[in-house]
Each structure stands twice: as structure tokens, then as C-alpha cells.
Amino acid sequence: MNPDDSIRVLVADDQALVRGGFAALLAAQEGIEVVGEAADGEQAVRMCRELGPDVVLMDIRMPVLDGLAATRAIAADPALAGVRVVVLTTFELDEYVFEAMRSGATGFLVKHTEPADLVKAVRVVAGGDALLSPSVTRRLVAEFASRAKPGPSAELTELTDREREVMTLVAEGLTNAEIAARLFLSPATARTHVSRILLKLSARDRTQLVVMAYESGLVRPGWQ
DSSP states (O other), rough: OOOOOOOOEEEEEEEEHHHHHHHHHHHHSEEEEEEEEEEEEHHHHHHHHHHHHHHEESSSOOSSHHHHHHHHHHHHGGGGOOOOOEESSEEEEOOOHHHHHHTTTEEETTTTHHHHHHHHHHHHHHHHOOOSSSHHHHHHHHHHTTOOOOOTGGGGSSOOHHHHHHHHHHHHHOHHOOOOOOOOHHHHHHHHHHHHHHHHTTTTSHHHHHHHHTTTSSTTTTTT
């Protein structure tokens, strides 16, 4: 996204009042443009392809095509590689949210999020930061990833020891600058390591790295 352009947002929710409320709030913000509203997942995917939003606020439970399937469709479409999906949920520890993140969602918001936090979240995601709330996201991933027995990941064997170390710190929620300080690297080097890990694992963003770190057993649930 060009930093001089407005952030283009698509709001997808089958409840008209919720959808309209989010859209009105965001449309009133400087630098944010609501390009469309979708009432179901199928419409959301179609509008993504037609309108090319930067961020999609995606309700999970919708008719015709639910938010999980819609998120997978967006993540699987190379033409939509720049679209960031933020799923909307009623409860933080929601197994469907975890599945959405596995499917390619960048993060999530609870529907009772304060207006200022919603606006901030849209700006953060559009700016390229994957984790909206690292501590809550890690709790969610730990809760559901721990239910499956971790197993070796063929993809992780492609990582160097240093890259594994960096991925562990990404899973702890550290920024590139914090990773650089922890490992006595330059910020540019830390950023390069993260970029290479994303490329090697074919991950869309840092959120997927967190999921992979838990599911592979690289990071164990229960750490602080």
C-alpha cells in the first residue's frame, strides 16, 4: 500500500447493524476508506477480487460461505496476496478464530472492541504488522495448538539454527527491533531473517509463523 493512499477496508458481517456500525466508524476516520460491505463470505471473496481492499474485517459465522472458508479462499488467491484478513469474533478464545488464523487470517478482534482500538488495529494491519494483540493471540494459539500432539515439520528442517531462534522469538511476540536487541543483531539483519523464514515456510505473515511454531513443537504451550 502506498503510504500516501487511504487504507481501503471491506467489512463482512451478516448482521446489518454490526456491519453498518463498523463501516460508519471507519469511514469517519482520516486516511481510511470503506470500499464495500458484504453480508456473507461468498460476497466478501467476490468483492475482494473486484475492489482489492487492503484490510477485510471478516465475521466468522456467516451464511452461504462462512468466514473460515472465505479466509481460505482469499489466502489461496495469488492475486489477493496483499489483502489482510482480520476475523471478528464474540469470544477471544474461540476455536474458529484459531482455524481462521491457520487458514491465513492476520489476526482477530472481538466485536466489543473499543472504537479507538478498532481504528488502531486497521491501521496496524494495513501497515504490515501481523499481530494485533500478541499476548491474546499467543494464548489462543497455545490453547488450541496444544490439543494436537506436536510433530516434526518438514518445512522447519529448511531453517538454519539462527532462523529457528528468530522464529521462536517471533512466536513470543517480539518485534524485529526487539529480536535484534535480544540476539545482538542489526534491525536490518533481524528483518532479513524474518523475511527468509516467511519465504521458506510459505507463510503470509508473522501470525502464521506463531501458529507453525506451536504446531511443530518449536515453541511449547505454557511458557511465559
